[in-house]
Amino acid sequence: ITPNPACPPPYEEVEFVNPPFSPLNPMGGSPTVSIDPVTGMLTGIPNLQGQFTVGVCIKEFRNGQLLSIVRRDFQFTVTECEPLVDASMGGLNVQPMSNGYRVTSCGRTDIQILNTSQDMNHIEEVVWRFNLPDTTLNASSWDLNMTFPGPGIYEGALLLNPGNIGCSDSTKVHLEIYPEIHPDFDYAYDTCVAGPVSFTNKSFIDEGGQIASFSWDFDDGTVDTANYHATHIYNEPGDHLVSLTIRDQNDCEMTKAETVSYNPVPALILVRPNDTVSCVPSEVFFNNLSTPIDDSYDIHWDFGDGETSGEISPVHTYRTAGIFDIRLEITSPIGCYTDTLFPALIEIQPPPVAGFYYAPEVLDNFNSDVAFFDASEYSVHWDWYIDGNLVAQKPDFEYS
Known part of the structure; x- marks a missing residue:
C-alpha cells in the first residue's frame, strides 16, 4: 500500500465492520486469517470476496528491551476464480478427508497411490513429500511408489507446481501402515482310519x-x-x-x-440290504453306508455265491437257494485297507411248488360238499380261486 515508506504518526484509529471483523480478525475466513506471533506466518482461508487491508505491527526485543517497532499494511484482494490445477489422489485404501486423504496399508510398506490430479496440461512438476523424524522422503513421479521404514503413521503431502504462485495446489496425505498379519496353522490326523x-x-x-x-x-x-x-x-x-x-x-x-x-478307510463298514430273506430268483440291493468313500476307492464285494462286484452300492441277483455270507473289502487311494464279513446275511429260499388234492373225487346231488387239501412245497401263503373268485386263504378248506 502506498505511500512507501508510510506516513509518519499520529495515526487515526481504524474502524472495523463488526461483526465479524476486528483487529484480530481482519479478513474472517474458515479457518480465520491470522498471524503467528512467533513466526510471523500469516495463514487462513478467506471466504468473503472483496478488498481487505491488514495491518501488521512488529516489535523487536533484545534482553527484554524494546529496540524497534515496524508497522506495515497489506492489501489483499479476494475474488472467485477457477483453479488451473487441483491436487487429488485415489487407489486402494485411499479415502478423502476434510483436509486431505487418509491412506491405510495392512502390513505392506511399499505404498502405491494413484495421482488423479487435474489439469495435466498445467501440471509441470509433481512432488510427493513425507516428513520422517530424522529425514524427508521425496518422490517426483506422477504416481507414488515409495517404500517406508516400517509400520507407523506418516504425514505427507502431494505438491503440484510448488513455488508457482497462481498455478499450484497441494493436498495432505495421512498414511497409516499397520503391522503385518501372519496366518499359519498345522493339522494332524490318522491317515488310514476315519476320524477327526x-x-x-x-x-x-x-x-x-x-x-x-x-x-x-x-x-x-x-x-x-x-x-x-x-x-x-x-x-x-x-x-x-x-x-x-x-x-x-x-x-x-x-x-x-x-x-x-x-483319504482314510471307514472306521466301521455299514451295509444295509433291501431284503435279507427272499426266494429264487432274488434281486438284492446292497446299500453301502460306510463313510468316507467315493469312486476313488477300490471296492470289492463277495456275495457268497461265487459272484463279485466293484461298485460302491451294487445290485446282485441270486439264482440259487441257500444261506450266503457277504464280504466287503475297501482300499483307499493311499493304500489303507479294511474289510468286514457279514455271516449268513442273505437267505434265499427255493420257489414254492403249487399242488393240492380234494375229496371226494366224485360228487352227486346227495353229496355236494368237497374238501380241498394243500399239497404245495415251500409255501407260506395260499390263495384259493374257484371260477376266478377268491374263496379261501388257508392251506385247507371245504366248499359247497
Missing part, C-alpha cells in the same frame, strides 16, 4: 498386534469362528482346501489356505 482332523492355529501379528477375530473354512460348507484351535470331521474323502482368515483391530485381514488330503 485336528487344526492348530499358529498365527501372529508383528509388533505384538492383537488378533481380533478368526475364521476356519473347511471346504465342505462348514465354517468355524468359535474355536481358535479347531477339530473337524469330514464325511467325504478327497482333497479339501482349508483356509484360515485372521483379522486385527484395524480391520486388516490375511488368509492362509492349504490342501488337506483326507
Whole structure:
C-alpha cells in the first residue's frame, strides 16, 4: 500500500465492520486469517470476496528491551476464480478427508497411490513429500511408489507446481501402515482310519498386534469362528482346501489356505440290504453306508455265491437257494485297507411248488360238499380261486 515508506504518526484509529471483523480478525475466513506471533506466518482461508487491508505491527526485543517497532499494511484482494490445477489422489485404501486423504496399508510398506490430479496440461512438476523424524522422503513421479521404514503413521503431502504462485495446489496425505498379519496353522490326523482332523492355529501379528477375530473354512460348507484351535470331521474323502482368515483391530485381514488330503478307510463298514430273506430268483440291493468313500476307492464285494462286484452300492441277483455270507473289502487311494464279513446275511429260499388234492373225487346231488387239501412245497401263503373268485386263504378248506 502506498505511500512507501508510510506516513509518519499520529495515526487515526481504524474502524472495523463488526461483526465479524476486528483487529484480530481482519479478513474472517474458515479457518480465520491470522498471524503467528512467533513466526510471523500469516495463514487462513478467506471466504468473503472483496478488498481487505491488514495491518501488521512488529516489535523487536533484545534482553527484554524494546529496540524497534515496524508497522506495515497489506492489501489483499479476494475474488472467485477457477483453479488451473487441483491436487487429488485415489487407489486402494485411499479415502478423502476434510483436509486431505487418509491412506491405510495392512502390513505392506511399499505404498502405491494413484495421482488423479487435474489439469495435466498445467501440471509441470509433481512432488510427493513425507516428513520422517530424522529425514524427508521425496518422490517426483506422477504416481507414488515409495517404500517406508516400517509400520507407523506418516504425514505427507502431494505438491503440484510448488513455488508457482497462481498455478499450484497441494493436498495432505495421512498414511497409516499397520503391522503385518501372519496366518499359519498345522493339522494332524490318522491317515488310514476315519476320524477327526485336528487344526492348530499358529498365527501372529508383528509388533505384538492383537488378533481380533478368526475364521476356519473347511471346504465342505462348514465354517468355524468359535474355536481358535479347531477339530473337524469330514464325511467325504478327497482333497479339501482349508483356509484360515485372521483379522486385527484395524480391520486388516490375511488368509492362509492349504490342501488337506483326507483319504482314510471307514472306521466301521455299514451295509444295509433291501431284503435279507427272499426266494429264487432274488434281486438284492446292497446299500453301502460306510463313510468316507467315493469312486476313488477300490471296492470289492463277495456275495457268497461265487459272484463279485466293484461298485460302491451294487445290485446282485441270486439264482440259487441257500444261506450266503457277504464280504466287503475297501482300499483307499493311499493304500489303507479294511474289510468286514457279514455271516449268513442273505437267505434265499427255493420257489414254492403249487399242488393240492380234494375229496371226494366224485360228487352227486346227495353229496355236494368237497374238501380241498394243500399239497404245495415251500409255501407260506395260499390263495384259493374257484371260477376266478377268491374263496379261501388257508392251506385247507371245504366248499359247497
